[in-house]
Amino acid sequence: MNTADFEIVGTGKTDKGIIIQSDSSELIITGLSSAYNSGDMFLVRDATQIGTAYGVLTHCDKTYVCQFAVISLENDTIIVITFPGYYSASFTFEGINYGPGDAMTITLQESQTFQIQSTSDLSGVKLLSTNKKRFSVLSGSALTNVKPSFARDHIADIVPPITAWEKEYILVRRNLVEYLYDQVKLLAGGRGANVSIIGCGYVVDQRILGYQTYIYNMTCERVHFISDEAVLIAHFPLGVRHGDPAMFFPTPLHYHVREYSVYIPPGFENCALALVMETIHSNSFNLSRISSSHTLWTEISQSKYSTAWLNNLNSGIVEIRHTSSFGGHLICEMEWSMIALTIGIGNLHETLRKPQEYSTTTIAGSSTTRGNYIYFLTE
Structure with a gap:
């Protein structure tokens, strides 16, 4: 594959999401997300193990790009993205500037992606599908360190839903x-x-x-x-x-x-x-x-x-x-x-608890269910 066909660049929407479906057996899929002289690997979540509400957790030095991206499993997925009051930067999308405490609403179709890049840590950003349609989140940084040194690397992983x-x-x-x-x-x-x-x-x-x-x-x-x-x-x-x-x-x-x-x-x-x-x-x-x-x-x-x-x-x-x-x-x-x-996100072969409803003020109990669809996004 030509990486340009699915690489996500900058802040904005793309049609570069990937959905993989198996109708005969369960799959285990890993993604290797790489950059120049660096890379990280993540285990892809089964589509039934994703959710409608997330809290973003990432790490980035202020001199490098911090980012997260979402991909929608369903058409007409309405997602509200809320930035914490301590967010220390801002960015512009479709002519509107977003900063600390702001909320933005986007609508994604099946396999469509939306990415935000920032010079500030994006931890604490909340994402909620207001019409309860499922989507996935990939968090990471293009090239960063986590301690005072010159050692840097690309980091990435699929974010677990709040459930x-x-x-x-x-x-x-x-x-x-x-x-x-x-x-x-x-x-x-x-x-x-x-x-x-x-x-x-x-x-x-x-x-x-x-x-x-x-x-x-x-x-x-x-x-x-x-x-x-x-x-x-x-x-x-x-x-x-x-x-x-x-x-x-x-x-x-x-x-x-x-x-x-x-x-x-x-x-x-x-x-x-x-x-x-x-x-x-x-x-x-x-x-x-x-x-x-x-x-x-x-x-x-x-x-x-x-x-x-x-x-x-x-x-x-x-x-x-x-x-x-x-x-x-x-x-x-x-x-x-x-x-x-x-090594595994767990409970792929066991009976699971039913999902609980998510609210903006509480954390729901953990839950996942089995399914055949597996999908992921790369950047």
């Missing part, structure tokens, strides 16, 4: 001497959230106001996040040698399942899978069946969960199964770039 936010997450980072921390960013819903972070020695308790963010510098290898309200979390891991960042949205503990098919792309090295599961079940998980190079399970301080690494994985498909639910993420590197993505 897929949850209260508990486990995050794992490579235990690197070279870098003091990975950066983690949290976004609260309309009611705000009280979050406890355990695993790095003392417990961190943090109050996050409604639709505001909190940045946590993860200095240890494994951390357990517990919140009294559903939150969205993005993890920005750093490369082993160069410190380039990647971006992914970890899967909440609620959505861990018992089996995954993980695609490891060619051309990368230092590919590894971080795994998370309850400590009481970890002894029966035979890691050597999957990789000859793996770590022992290590329990998170003050938590009932443990983590382990499967290292030096070759490209191809890795099938992972266990009798108990687990989760994790994939991380790979090359000389000039790194990628990171969750």
